[in-house]
Amino acid sequence: MIRPSLIFDLNSYIESKNIQINNELDKIIDAQNSNLISKAIRYSLMSGGKRIRPVLCIAASEAVGGEERSVLPAACALEMIHTYSLIHDDLPAIDNDSLRRGKQTCHIAFDEATAILAGDALLTLSFQVLSSIDVNRYNANTWLKVIHLISIAAGYKGMIEGQIRDISYENRHISMKKLEEMHSLKTGALIEVSVKSGAILGNGNPEQIELLQIYAKNIGLAFQITDDLLNVAGDPSVTGKGVGTDMARNKCTYPALIGISGSETYAKKLINNALKAIESFDNKSDPLRAIAMYIIERKR
Amino acid sequence: MIRPSLIFDLNSYIESKNIQINNELDKIIDAQNSNLISKAIRYSLMSGGKRIRPVLCIAASEAVGGEERSVLPAACALEMIHTYSLIHDDLPAIDNDSLRRGKQTCHIAFDEATAILAGDALLTLSFQVLSSIDVNRYNANTWLKVIHLISIAAGYKGMIEGQIRDISYENRHISMKKLEEMHSLKTGALIEVSVKSGAILGNGNPEQIELLQIYAKNIGLAFQITDDLLNVAGDPSVTGKGVGTDMARNKCTYPALIGISGSETYAKKLINNALKAIESFDNKSDPLRAIAMYIIERKR
Numbered sequence: 220m221i222r223p224s225l226i227f228d229l230n231s232y233i234e235s236k237n238i239q240i241n242n243e244l245d246k247i248i249d250a251q252n253s254n255l256i257s258k259a260i261r262y263s264l265m266s267g268g269k270r271i272r273p274v275l276c277i278a279a280s281e282a283v284g285g286e287e288r289s290v291l292p293a294a295c296a297l298e299m300i301h302t303y304s305l306i307h308d309d310l311p312a313i314d315n316d317s318l319r320r321g322k323q324t325c326h327i328a329f330d331e332a333t334a335i336l337a338g339d340a341l342l343t344l345s346f347q348v349l350s351s352i353d354v355n356r357y358n359a360n361t362w363l364k365v366i367h368l369i370s371i372a373a374g375y376k377g378m379i380e381g382q383i384r385d386i387s388y389e390n391r392h393i394s395m396k397k398l399e400e401m402h403s404l405k406t407g408a409l410i411e412v413s414v415k416s417g418a419i420l421g422n423g424n425p426e427q428i429e430l431l432q433i434y435a436k437n438i439g440l441a442f443q444i445t446d447d448l449l450n451v452a453g454d455p456s457v458t459g460k461g462v463g464t465d466m467a468r469n470k471c472t473y474p475a476l477i478g479i480s481g482s483e484t485y486a487k488k489l490i491n492n493a494l495k496a497i498e499s500f501d502n503k504s505d506p507l508r509a510i511a512m513y514i515i516e517r518k519r
Numbered sequence: 520m521i522r523p524s525l526i527f528d529l530n531s532y533i534e535s536k537n538i539q540i541n542n543e544l545d546k547i548i549d550a551q552n553s554n555l556i557s558k559a560i561r562y563s564l565m566s567g568g569k570r571i572r573p574v575l576c577i578a579a580s581e582a583v584g585g586e587e588r589s590v591l592p593a594a595c596a597l598e599m600i601h602t603y604s605l606i607h608d609d610l611p612a613i614d615n616d617s618l619r620r621g622k623q624t625c626h627i628a629f630d631e632a633t634a635i636l637a638g639d640a641l642l643t644l645s646f647q648v649l650s651s652i653d654v655n656r657y658n659a660n661t662w663l664k665v666i667h668l669i670s671i672a673a674g675y676k677g678m679i680e681g682q683i684r685d686i687s688y689e690n691r692h693i694s695m696k697k698l699e700e701m702h703s704l705k706t707g708a709l710i711e712v713s714v715k716s717g718a719i720l721g722n723g724n725p726e727q728i729e730l731l732q733i734y735a736k737n738i739g740l741a742f743q744i745t746d747d748l749l750n751v752a753g754d755p756s757v758t759g760k761g762v763g764t765d766m767a768r769n770k771c772t773y774p775a776l777i778g779i780s781g782s783e784t785y786a787k788k789l790i791n792n793a794l795k796a797i798e799s800f801d802n803k804s805d806p807l808r809a810i811a812m813y814i815i816e817r818k819r
Binding site for chain 1: 554555556557560603607610612613630631632633635636637638639640642643644646647649650651652654659660662663664666667670671673674675676679680682683686687
């Protein structure tokens with residue numbers, strides 16, 4: 220297995236990026252405006268997510284020589300889209316979850332109507348942010364392309380189709396192929412487009428963009444497998460989530476299909492593929508390498 | 520009262536535009552793709568709406584010398600945003616409506632989860648369509664600006680804020696000022712941006728765009744007043760909606776605040792303002808003039 224340099228301090232990297240991302244998100248949701256929807260948006264958006272998608276977007280941009288500042292609007296928009304999808308997935312009509320990250324879900328803390336509209340508002344706001352760039356400083360064509368890619372990834376042939384399949388597979392035994400397709404739509408599409416947007420906005424060349432997409436596809440799937448593994452054998456005091464809930468819900472997971480050790484081996488293989496894809500990249504890609512390793516080593 | 524030329528045949532105009540709009544929408548939702556969400560999207564989007572917003576967008580573009588073809592993506596996106604907002608507003612947690620345009624609402628015809636996700640998908644798809652233009656033929660800066668304006672109008676300081684206020688005003692007596700602000704957000708913002716986008720994409724000059732915005736603001740409000748009037752005194756076999764439902768729901772409306780004849784006078788005044796704003800425009804604006812007249816004369 221390829222091991223990235225252990226010198227790189229991922230925690231500090233993520234921490235410093237999160238400060239930038241959170242500052243920017245804070246500015247966007249506009250502290251002065253205290254209407255109900257902006258309160259609900261703030262509640263869900265600022266509830267301590269790991270910001271994996273925006274960090275990946277920035278790291279991919281840096282990997283091809285781009286600057287953090289120039290991708291920040293895309294990074295924030297991706298986090299908003301992720302958060303809106305969580306708010307709507309938690310609704311009573313969908314997953315009916317009352318807790319997320321140890322806090323009440325949006326429809327419990329506010330009410331169902333507010334949660335539906337706050338999700339809608341976040342999704343809309345993400346496109347407002349993506350289209351608010353200064354066209355004198357940035358290339359409008361490139362941003363239009365990024366908007367297009369993100370809308371496809373988040374749409375009814377991407378993330379939303381994944382969610383629909385997830386619902387329809389409840390209480391059903393499905394094949395490995397179907398499970399993998401579902402995840403690559405439900406979570407993979409947005410993770411992939413996070414990396415791809417970063418690479419495009421950082422002015423990566425077509426070959427770099429393609430290799431980064433292979434990286435993203437592999438870490439996206441590995442991320443899901445470790446999620447499943449943590450649900451089986453994680454420490455709830457660390458994960459902040461219930462353990463065994465997938466099994467109780469009769470959900471089809473990797474451990475259920477190929478066992479715990481089979482899942483671990485598979486996740487490692489995927490991370491190896493991801494690292495191989497960006498082998499030729501220089502040390503500006505160390506954050507991406509460290510993120511790949513973190514994904515299988517994480518405890519939460 | 521200024522009266523536009525009666526020679527202009529609005530019905531034929533709307534009919535021919537609707538054929539273009541429906542063809543384009545049909546292509547967008549992709550007949551080949553038969554997943555659940557695309558079925559729900561098709562069901563709601565193709566259920567015989569009046570297509571007021573896209574027609575206004577095209578008519579505004581033509582009024583400043585633009586071509587129908589070049590604004591069609593924006594026109595379709597606006598109808599998609601309108602339809603998504605109806606799907607979500609009809610949900611049990613919001614208005615809990617089971618009928619719309621004489622057909623079952625989306626969450627009744629499908630189920631609640633599908634309706635939530637179909638609305639999300641339509642909203643996302645609207646931005647996909649807005650960002651899918653050919654940058655070799657059209658100006659990317661202009662489209663980025665249009666995306667920005669539409670996202671603001673549809674967002675949490677526009678349409679969504681209007682919906683939140685509408686919910687919070689239920690069973691309350693509110694002032695005329697508050698009623699007007701609520702409508703100008705809930706329905707006005709999207710009508711205004713429909714006209715403004717058309718004017719921008721048709722390459723209107725700043726003065727034309729400003730005058731068209733005044734036109735839009737006035738017809739938007741007049742549209743809402745006639746909606747309230749039809750709810751009091753319309754013919755349900757023509758409107759396809761219930762009569763007296765606002766009163767039964769204890770909703771604050773124009774007739775409730777200023778009476779039926781006061782509302783009629785006010786709507787006429789607004790239409791007069793709208794026609795005055797575009798007085799200096801040539802006969803390419805006849806469709807806009809006819810639409811303004813139609814708004815107060817309509818029976819459904």
